[in-house]
Amino acid sequence: xxxxxxxxxxxxxxxxxxxGIMSVLIVNESYDFISLKETLGVTDGNLASxxxxxEENALITVNKQFIGRRPNTSYSITETGASLFRDxxxxxxxxxxx
Amino acid sequence: MEKKIDYSDDIKTIKKIxxxxxxxxxxxxxxxxxxxxxxxxxxxxxxxxxxKSRTFFINDMVSTLSDKEFSSVKIQIVAxxxxxxxxxxxxxxxxxxxxxxxxxxxxxxxxxxxxLLNLFIPLIAGSIFIIVLYFQNQWQLIVxxxxxxxxxxxxxxxxxxxxxxxxxxxxxxxxxxxxxxxPTITLLFWLIGFGALHICYGLIMYRKYK
Numbered sequence: 303x304x305x306x307x308x309x310x311x312x313x314x315x316x317x318x319x320x321x322g323i324m325s326v327l328i329v330n331e332s333y334d335f336i337s338l339k340e341t342l343g344v345t346d347g348n349l350a351s352x353x354x355x356x357e358e359n360a361l362i363t364v365n366k367q368f369i370g371r372r373p374n375t376s377y378s379i380t381e382t383g384a385s386l387f388r389d390x391x392x393x394x395x396x397x398x399x400x
Numbered sequence: 401m402e403k404k405i406d407y408s409d410d411i412k413t414i415k416k417i418x419x420x421x422x423x424x425x426x427x428x429x430x431x432x433x434x435x436x437x438x439x440x441x442x443x444x445x446x447x448x449x450x451x452k453s454r455t456f457f458i459n460d461m462v463s464t465l466s467d468k469e470f471s472s473v474k475i476q477i478v479a480x481x482x483x484x485x486x487x488x489x490x491x492x493x494x495x496x497x498x499x500x501x502x503x504x505x506x507x508x509x510x511x512x513x514x515x516l517l518n519l520f521i522p523l524i525a526g527s528i529f530i531i532v533l534y535f536q537n538q539w540q541l542i543v544x545x546x547x548x549x550x551x552x553x554x555x556x557x558x559x560x561x562x563x564x565x566x567x568x569x570x571x572x573x574x575x576x577x578x579x580x581x582x583p584t585i586t587l588l589f590w591l592i593g594f595g596a597l598h599i600c601y602g603l604i605m606y607r608k609y610k
């Protein structure tokens with residue numbers, strides 16, 4: 303039972319920063335880079351590389367906009383991302399219960 | 401076993417981040433207590449300072465005033481209400497800032513912006529409606545309108561903060577409709593809605609989330 307649940311864990315979410323990004327995006331329609339950085343307490347480079355990885359796997363989408371003259375990058379979760387992340391949480395809960 | 405501890409840590413982190421990023425948690429119970437006390441003080445100023453009345457039945461009292469006295473009383477009451485509102489708002493911002501600083505959280509976040517937006521849309525709509533009531537001489541409906549729109553604003557904003565705010569909103573809404581049925585004792589409903597309810601809410605919040 304536990305082995306089976308462990309096998310359902312998604313490798314993409316093993317990292318703490320990615321787990322954090324997905325947790326924010328699953329409850330928010332969109333979130334900007336700076337607020338993500340502040341919420342998760344990570345460095346620019348670290349956050350950017352994990353966002354890139356999630357984007358390449360089509361788990362999140364990037365929206366680049368200008369607010370006045372300043373560029374503003376925000377992120378949203380995709381349907382695939384949300385469903386995979388929910389599966390991952392379910393697997394985590396099953397492991398704890400087991 | 402070590403792995404298992406790790407996983408429950410993951411779940412805790414996920415839940416914490418979900419909560420912190422979707423709800424504004426720096427509201428302080430002290431804001432409620434402060435707003436309640438301010439409202440009661442404002443009501444005392446209105447009752448004893450401006451109306452100089454010993455009765456809660458406003459109609460009896462108003463009928464003794466000349467037109468000129470009445471319009472001056474109206475302006476003084478509005479000024480009193482605006483001062484109460486400003487002090488209460490300033491207090492709630494101050495206590496929120498303080499709580500955010502103490503817990504090391506940011507005050508200006510995507511969720512606090514959404515909270516303010518959702519709070520202020522019904523509040524501004526209500527303010528405009530109250531201005532209309534004032535100029536149409538429907539002054540007996542002003543306190544009910546304040547309570548009703550304030551209740552709706554809290555219900556709306558409650559989605560982005562503690563659920564107690566939502567329930568405070570419901571209580572304000574009910575108090576507002578009750579006061580609309582008893583237009584001669586609206587000051588009493590003002591005391592209940594903006595005074596007593598705020599203080600109860602503040603005490604509950606303060607004890608629960610200290």
